[in-house]
Amino acid sequence: MHVARLSLSLAAALALSAPLSFDAQATSPIMSEGNNGVSAAAMKQADILREAALHDETAWHVLESLTTEVGPRVAGSEADARAVTWMVAKFKALGFDKVWTEPVTFPKWVRRSESAAIVGASAQPLHVTALGGSAGGIVTGEIVRFATLAELEAAPAGSLTGKIAFLDYRMERMKDGSGYGPGSRGRSRGPSAAIRAGASAYLMRSVGTDDHRNPHTGMTRYDEGLTPAPAAAVSNPDADQLARLLKRGAVQVKLALDCGWDGEYTSQNVIAEIRGRGKPDEVVGIGGHLDSWDLGTGAIDDGAGIAITTAAALLIKQQPMRPLRTIRVIAFANEEQGLHGGRAYAEAHNATVAKHQIMAESDFGAGRIYAITFSESGRDSAAAKQIETALAPLGITPATEGGPGPDVIASAQNGVAWAELQQDGTDYFDLHHTPDDTLDKVDPEALKQNVAAYAVFAWLAANASDSFGSAPKAAETAR
Amino acid sequence: MHVARLSLSLAAALALSAPLSFDAQATSPIMSEGNNGVSAAAMKQADILREAALHDETAWHVLESLTTEVGPRVAGSEADARAVTWMVAKFKALGFDKVWTEPVTFPKWVRRSESAAIVGASAQPLHVTALGGSAGGIVTGEIVRFATLAELEAAPAGSLTGKIAFLDYRMERMKDGSGYGPGSRGRSRGPSAAIRAGASAYLMRSVGTDDHRNPHTGMTRYDEGLTPAPAAAVSNPDADQLARLLKRGAVQVKLALDCGWDGEYTSQNVIAEIRGRGKPDEVVGIGGHLDSWDLGTGAIDDGAGIAITTAAALLIKQQPMRPLRTIRVIAFANEEQGLHGGRAYAEAHNATVAKHQIMAESDFGAGRIYAITFSESGRDSAAAKQIETALAPLGITPATEGGPGPDVIASAQNGVAWAELQQDGTDYFDLHHTPDDTLDKVDPEALKQNVAAYAVFAWLAANASDSFGSAPKAAETAR
Numbered sequence: 001m002h003v004a005r006l007s008l009s010l011a012a013a014l015a016l017s018a019p020l021s022f023d024a025q026a027t028s029p030i031m032s033e034g035n036n037g038v039s040a041a042a043m044k045q046a047d048i049l050r051e052a053a054l055h056d057e058t059a060w061h062v063l064e065s066l067t068t069e070v071g072p073r074v075a076g077s078e079a080d081a082r083a084v085t086w087m088v089a090k091f092k093a094l095g096f097d098k099v100w101t102e103p104v105t106f107p108k109w110v111r112r113s114e115s116a117a118i119v120g121a122s123a124q125p126l127h128v129t130a131l132g133g134s135a136g137g138i139v140t141g142e143i144v145r146f147a148t149l150a151e152l153e154a155a156p157a158g159s160l161t162g163k164i165a166f167l168d169y170r171m172e173r174m175k176d177g178s179g180y181g182p183g184s185r186g187r188s189r190g191p192s193a194a195i196r197a198g199a200s201a202y203l204m205r206s207v208g209t210d211d212h213r214n215p216h217t218g219m220t221r222y223d224e225g226l227t228p229a230p231a232a233a234v235s236n237p238d239a240d241q242l243a244r245l246l247k248r249g250a251v252q253v254k255l256a257l258d259c260g261w262d263g264e265y266t267s268q269n270v271i272a273e274i275r276g277r278g279k280p281d282e283v284v285g286i287g288g289h290l291d292s293w294d295l296g297t298g299a300i301d302d303g304a305g306i307a308i309t310t311a312a313a314l315l316i317k318q319q320p321m322r323p324l325r326t327i328r329v330i331a332f333a334n335e336e337q338g339l340h341g342g343r344a345y346a347e348a349h350n351a352t353v354a355k356h357q358i359m360a361e362s363d364f365g366a367g368r369i370y371a372i373t374f375s376e377s378g379r380d381s382a383a384a385k386q387i388e389t390a391l392a393p394l395g396i397t398p399a400t401e402g403g404p405g406p407d408v409i410a411s412a413q414n415g416v417a418w419a420e421l422q423q424d425g426t427d428y429f430d431l432h433h434t435p436d437d438t439l440d441k442v443d444p445e446a447l448k449q450n451v452a453a454y455a456v457f458a459w460l461a462a463n464a465s466d467s468f469g470s471a472p473k474a475a476e477t478a479r
Numbered sequence: 480m481h482v483a484r485l486s487l488s489l490a491a492a493l494a495l496s497a498p499l500s501f502d503a504q505a506t507s508p509i510m511s512e513g514n515n516g517v518s519a520a521a522m523k524q525a526d527i528l529r530e531a532a533l534h535d536e537t538a539w540h541v542l543e544s545l546t547t548e549v550g551p552r553v554a555g556s557e558a559d560a561r562a563v564t565w566m567v568a569k570f571k572a573l574g575f576d577k578v579w580t581e582p583v584t585f586p587k588w589v590r591r592s593e594s595a596a597i598v599g600a601s602a603q604p605l606h607v608t609a610l611g612g613s614a615g616g617i618v619t620g621e622i623v624r625f626a627t628l629a630e631l632e633a634a635p636a637g638s639l640t641g642k643i644a645f646l647d648y649r650m651e652r653m654k655d656g657s658g659y660g661p662g663s664r665g666r667s668r669g670p671s672a673a674i675r676a677g678a679s680a681y682l683m684r685s686v687g688t689d690d691h692r693n694p695h696t697g698m699t700r701y702d703e704g705l706t707p708a709p710a711a712a713v714s715n716p717d718a719d720q721l722a723r724l725l726k727r728g729a730v731q732v733k734l735a736l737d738c739g740w741d742g743e744y745t746s747q748n749v750i751a752e753i754r755g756r757g758k759p760d761e762v763v764g765i766g767g768h769l770d771s772w773d774l775g776t777g778a779i780d781d782g783a784g785i786a787i788t789t790a791a792a793l794l795i796k797q798q799p800m801r802p803l804r805t806i807r808v809i810a811f812a813n814e815e816q817g818l819h820g821g822r823a824y825a826e827a828h829n830a831t832v833a834k835h836q837i838m839a840e841s842d843f844g845a846g847r848i849y850a851i852t853f854s855e856s857g858r859d860s861a862a863a864k865q866i867e868t869a870l871a872p873l874g875i876t877p878a879t880e881g882g883p884g885p886d887v888i889a890s891a892q893n894g895v896a897w898a899e900l901q902q903d904g905t906d907y908f909d910l911h912h913t914p915d916d917t918l919d920k921v922d923p924e925a926l927k928q929n930v931a932a933y934a935v936f937a938w939l940a941a942n943a944s945d946s947f948g949s950a951p952k953a954a955e956t957a958r
Contacts, residue, residue, distance in 0.1 A: 078602070127914060213775075213915055240918070297603070
């Protein structure tokens with residue numbers, strides 16, 4: 001709070017005192033003058049960008065176009081290819097200087113059908129969805145409830161033979177989404193724990209904070225050496241129902257999943273650039289992931305990220321002076337099933353780690369950004385401080401806790417500096433990985449605030465005279 | 480507002496001045512003394528009932544039991560029979576004096592499967608549900624949008640040949656639910672209008688106020704002489720999506736419904752009584768409907784009505800003095816598909832119209848009751864005024880607009896007086912006829928307020944010395 005107020009005053013002072021100079025040939029006013037960060041003129045331009053973004057409809061139009069015309073675009077599906085085509089065409093139509101694709105190959109998982117029901121005296125349907133990566137199969141068995149993953153992991157081998165393990169853990173609603181960690185561990189590790197105890201199938205309360213009949217999908221993986229068993233999530237109200245019925249006696253459930261792995265698929269990272277005027281081979285990388293789960297239309301996850309970063313880059317292009325460095329927007333392929341796009345990008349660009357000024361991915365919906373953090377290497381740079389100052393009028397304060405966006409993790413491991421623009425995720429897990437992830441759930445005003453933040457961030461990072469500390473990590477790149 | 484404040488003062492004054500007398504043999508203190516309505520002692524007892532209800536958990540337990548153990552209970556299904564068995568057992572276990580069933584026969588409609596998708600360049604699934612009574616069939620065609628039912632009804636014969644009519648009317652959110660009339664007309668009349676214009680199928684925006692991927696089901700009927708075509712509702716976000724796509728060009732939809740009529744079924748109205756001490760053959764009838772749609776577990780529609788009225792009657796039984804007249808709780812069969820239970824009740828009890836002091840059905844969820852109205856015949860009775868007085872502390876004010884609950888309509892047509900305890904339905908159509916109609920959507924405190932209102936109403940109506948004007952209607956009964 002203290003820091004925020006201080007930054008706000010600083011921003012106002014700078015805006016009032018900064019001399020204006022927009023000679024496209026003269027780079028010095030935009031370059032840093034003495035503070036080794038960002039020039040006063042660039043800071044002034046950031047103010048202009050910020051205000052312009054709050055009245056810019058581009059992100060909404062991009063998001064509407066993607067979620068409407070392409071709709072759900074699960075990795076490896078026919079819609080994945082349509083999304084790539086759409087993204088290339090959209091970048092070109094919007095006037096980016098350069099647009100290209102880079103291949104991303106991954107195993108393809110297919111959901112064909114899924115259903116479940118309580119059988120017996122209280123027969124009734126359950127709303128389920130297969131976890132991504134689940135094996136198919138039809139299983140009927142008594143469910144055995146576990147309140148926590150730890151309890152399930154403590155179940156002795158053979159103790160669940162012929163049974164369906166039911167993990168009844170409800171994730172916590174938090175602004176920073178930190179309830180997702182404990183929740184999603186049940187999704188990633190639960191199936192293997194169930195199989196080790198002998199269970200025929202795995203059923204879990206969705207990793208979600210809502211009270212709708214929407215199961216939340218998301219990936220799981222089976223530990224090596226285990227025979228995969230069907231794994232699915234039930235909606236929160238369905239989990240409540242199972243818990244109530246279990247208080248009355250044994251509960252039999254029939255689970256039928258038709259899904260599984262089906263060869264390989266090659267999708268594309270779609271990349272577009274606004275070329276820098278002074279150091280065009282140095283890049284500020286922003287973006288989101290182009291794939292979505294199949295249940296919704298991928299508005300908050302992650303059409304919003306694509307729309308926000310595309311609109312931010314475009315706003316920068318529309319200013320009278322180009323940024324010093326290149327702004328690169330990356331629409332990553334297949335984040336959902338294993339960060340494949342981010343990994344492919346890191347591998348393809350490993351030779352130019354030092355040329356990456358900084359990277360930031362928007363992949364936590366479209367709630368307002370309230371904090372920013374930088375990788376340790378860049379946190380104390382003059383440019384970081386000036387970015388924090390320029391973001392303060394948007395209600396954004398500096399933070400120390402955080403991490404790179406999912407598709408930036410691999411690049412960060414290679415040594416690329418990162419920033420995280422932290423969004424309010426209070427409602428994110430009401431919608432995440434459900435049919436309800438649709439355009440109407442996005443607040444257009446919050447979306448604009450995101451664009452403003454990314455435009456300011458990218459612009460200032462691209463014009464900074466100092467670096468955020470990107471440097472190849474020999475040990476890491478060998479992994 | 481003025482009336483409410485006046486009633487509140489009156490209630491307080493009566494409560495303070497009323498002599499207490501609970502001799503089960505002496506009826507005079509409970510009977511009216513001079514005002515031809517309800518005695519001061521009965522009014523005092525109403526205050527006690529009202530307060531007791533606000534701490535009574537019975538309704539919640541009944542509602543939890545029904546929605547959990549029986550779950551969805553669509554008329555004619557296996558679960559319909561389970562619901563009847565459950566209701567009989569529950570009434571008996573709760574200690575009602577008399578429990579019986581009366582047959583209700585109706586045509587049986589069955590939903591087997593339903594799906595829809597946009598096909599072509601923006602291929603994506605749609606969340607649909609067949610309208611009750613719909614014919615099955617698989618249809619692919621271009622959709623033609625109509626903003627209102629009037630526009631669709633004006634479409635010339637042959638103008639929709641080979642097309643799917645799409646009614647894109649969104650119902651309005653209103654406290655009194657009055658947005659449902661215009662909305663549900665599109666459901667009842669839309670399919671016939673579409674067929675008359677030559678359409679191969681009918682698709683409508685759900686009659687609902689939510690923004691979830693839940694289609695709302697509900698009955699439709701085809702006009703005589705028309706060949707039924709598949710008729711379904713899409714969720715609000717899906718309707719938004721169709722509307723957005725239509726702005727971009729033609730939209731092809733594939734609709735596949737497997738459903739239809741399948742013979743007859745005989746269910747039961749389940750009836751229970753708290754026997755009156757003085758005029759046991761005269762009855763105050765309260766209740767709800769036992770059937771639900773199949774998509775949810777029928778918590779707000781209408782498990783709540785069953786729970787509220789059951790708990791209210793039971794609370795009355797638990798008082799030191801029995802009511803003068805009998806309190807009858809009626810769990811009506813198959814309201815959803817044509818008010819069959821209410822019609823059967825009216826027919827079976829047509830000879831005792833005059834013995835029905837008054838009837839009231841709770842069938843608008845579990846939101847707080849904010850108003851009460853009576854049929855014209857009883858609106859100005861002294862008892863009605865005193866009921867209004869006793870309900871005022873619950874925030875309930877007299878109203879003149881209103882009508883009998885759906886299962887009371889047929890009895891009202893036969894001449895039975897009715898009351899309507901009007902619930903706040905602001906959120907009702909977020910859930911109505913969807914998978915989201917589940918227990919967690921019910922506010923336990925609002926449920927208790929409903930029980931309090933029904934207990935006070937039934938108790939005072941049962942003890943009134945005057946009538947609400949029930950009288951056989953020769954002309955009406957001949958219908």
